[in-house]
Amino acid sequence: MVWVVMVWVVMVWVAIVGRAGSPLSGPSRPRVRSVNTTAGSRDAVIAALCAPDLAAMVDLVLWVEPDADGTPVAHAANHLGRVRLHPGGKHEVLAGADPVASEDPMAFLPYEREIAQEGPRVSTDNAYPYAAERILSLFAHAERSPDVAVVHTPRHYFPDEGGHHGEHGSLDVIQSRAPLVLSGARVTRRSYVDDHARLIDVGPTLAHLAGVPESDLLDGNGDPLDGRPLTAYLEPLPAGQPRRVVGILWDGAHCGDLLHLAEAGELPGVARLVERGVALRGGAVAEFPSVTLTNHTSILTGLGPGRHGVLGNVYFDRATGERVVPNDEATWHRSAEWLHPQARTVFEMVNDHVAPGSGPRTASVDEAIDRGADYATMQLIRASGSDRGAGDLGDQLPDPHASPFVGNPAHLEDRYFRWGVQVDDLGLQQMLQLWADPTAAPVLTWWANVVTDAGHHGGGPRSEMARDSLRQADRRLVAFLDHLDGLGVADEVTFLLTADHGFEGADQTVTGSWAPALDALGIPYRDEGPGFVYLH
Template identity: 35%
Template sequence: MTLADTPISRLESLLTDSSMTRYVDTVVMRTADGFRAASATGAVDFCEATDGSIEILAESGDHPLRNQALDQGIGTEAEVAVEGVSLGELATPLAYESVVQYFDAEHAPDAAVMWSPQQMFHDCVGNHGSLGGIQARAPFIAAGPGIRPRGIVPEHLRTADVAPTIAALLGIPAGDGVDGRGRARSGVRLAMQDGDEITELLDPDERPDHVVVFLWDGLNPNALHDAVDRGEAPGIASLIERGTSYRHGCISALPTATLANHTTQCTGVFPGRSGVLHNTWYDRDRGVHVDLLDYHQMIRAREHLAPGVETIHEALKRHEPEAFTATTYEYGDRGADYSTYAQMTTNGPIPTLSDADRRLHRTEDFMGVKEFRNASIYDAHSRNEALHVWRGEFGALPRYSWFTFNLTDACGHAGGPHSEILHAAIRDTDARMGDVLAEIEAAGKLDRTAVIVLADHGMQRFAIAEPFDLAGALRDAGIDAILNDDQYVYLR
């Protein structure tokens, strides 16, 4: 059998045909020698050497991973100039590393499709999931004791670096551990750790008494900085003024999506090694589609963590067994003393949300939009529980707390990353976060609390167009495959 006769090669030929460029940008896959990324204009084959470096095996044409600049698209004007171009013209920061870790997963597909921004994926104006920098880049802002106040800096970090950095901020000692592949690694703060602590961010002469993290899901950092410039995010502006904002972003790993990178940020282990590959995947062994966006599966996402993976909650308790930790609406919650999803799993008590609190900090003009309405209610609950946490109603005031807000992601999908509905989401989320910070101040702890604001991935505007039926195209081409989430191909 020639290479051209293999199912994976037929799949590549189908998806990279010039007739498909309106729909498919790039397809990435594992090969016998390593990995391959191919588009209609070129391809690159590469592998990971024993020292972890990337070795290019072959290149042809203008391949989609040829540009991995970290500074492309910084600022909305620069972003809009490249939002409609193909990968390669659009930078794919850290793409080689991202592909390698992805295919380490037990349940990785045979091929992952990166959709063209010229078609409408999942009926959303805004999207993410691809290697492209607009979708991969998320904001990261930190301020308070233990944080060096450097202002806005032209630097980046990875989602895998978040947990080690928080662990260092909490004073968890460095020691011996393993990386996400189980290889021995020294100087790590979590039992299993792929990422590195960002020492440039941390003041080694000061440790905070408390660390609080606010995750604003799916937020384009240009949109956030624009809101600051318009005076619509005073809470964020204050943190930047007294802290540090990484303007080149927090780069998420493939797939640049929620469950995968939340888990990575909470554990320091890449999605392909953490056990939580994506929001959804196909489990070949059991013959089932795992869907962590399904409520009953979502609240138990922690059960998918791979053996040896440690959350920040668990790492802190290994060092400080009496430390109280809390989290609201967060998937990487294992080990927390209070967790919304753990409470839901066990039917434990969750604070009641009053009608007044439900209506607080919500833009009424958009309450007729389903995505806005649902996520606003969700975030009102997250704010409410965070206030109860910081009033000491579940135990001691938390050494470490993590509060997740989802409105920015919902509105980015619904209207795009620079839409009026997204502007409203930023205003509302900033106000909800401000209430939590005010509660910390009322407890007399704000001046001893390090505050981090981040997102799990970015958001890119897509064209409003007819979606492409990939399942039908595979059938018509005689390719026998199981399709997951309309872009992950598992060959039979």
């Protein structure tokens, strides 16, 4: 009966996706030019994008060039100057001022400083953690990497090309800072600490907690992952003993505001987790671009985008000539198809070390990157045989206005927010079913939530809509924690709460497009995103 109920829940979820449209409103169609390419076209594109009259919308232009010995080297430029960037923070300024003056992952902390200096507008006043490492990863894929990546300024407002009131995707620290909370069994109790991690560390940490030896935290080729388990916050783990682990993702949850609200008593579920564990003030640094599918994949593989292959919510594959849009209602359940064969998901890692039992060893709730999971929402959607799901179930769809978790019903007027309420209510139902019998619960359960992304896109960080979405997600978390308390197993579970990126607010007066400047060059290009410029 449990699995019948789950299938019904997923059928309803599919129908919602089919009706609601793209979670992020979908990327705009690419601008495609088809005139003759000239030598030095990339340099001409970079120069055009670094023009001072584009400075309000172009924060950085990024690319990779080989060194004299063939080693790839990351480069960044804007109207202020140009720099070569090396892993570990070494900078070689080539012209003007260093446009990436700081890589401090703890910039704009404590949180009061972020609020006081909200939205730095000049790159020299900003910070770009792990700049070289993240740029090199983006450009490491021979077929899918762009020739040039354009980073929007934090204030750039581009609704005609898919932009919103709240934005992410940048290399900068605030859009890249996701929350990270570890809690429960085998986690040291340290409350709030001034430290940070990277999102590529989340997957290895989940796998390690679930019993995967560190020696097997490898990709499919046997090479080490890019991330590492966060053992500094964990008690020594006995070898060979599977542990129950619950990973929770609140898509787009703003790190600073989430911790601020938890400390203020407005997110009691998060506060319960922190009280029994640790929260990193600097959160976890997302991979670049700091967008949804790139970082869901990095979290669940421990790899950067150049190795796992999901370079963004939209990108171009030269090998197939295909425009890939994994973050869309018609393709979200197919996202794992674009993973590199060499990438291993945490579900695959854990299943390799846990014997089958009475229930699923691994479960993936409302998560696109689900390859290898014994139970997966998207797996059931794929099995339905329809690209758009199970069809319209009419009055069987949950009524978002009846949701017990919604704070301000006025926010349901926003289509994406309303869809997020429906999906997340059904996600909680799946979690309660998976954990109806704790003896048959998965060793690793991953639970993705979406309404927090909707709230931050719709209103921007610290808006009432964004904070309502955080409070709403927290009420579902409390319901799940109370359920585990009722079963008497809460103290036996390890929890990890994170997100896939941060957020900054756009300025509706800062509009425009760099497309006319590129069009004027007469160089063939396609601009996906916008921000991924392909020249051949």
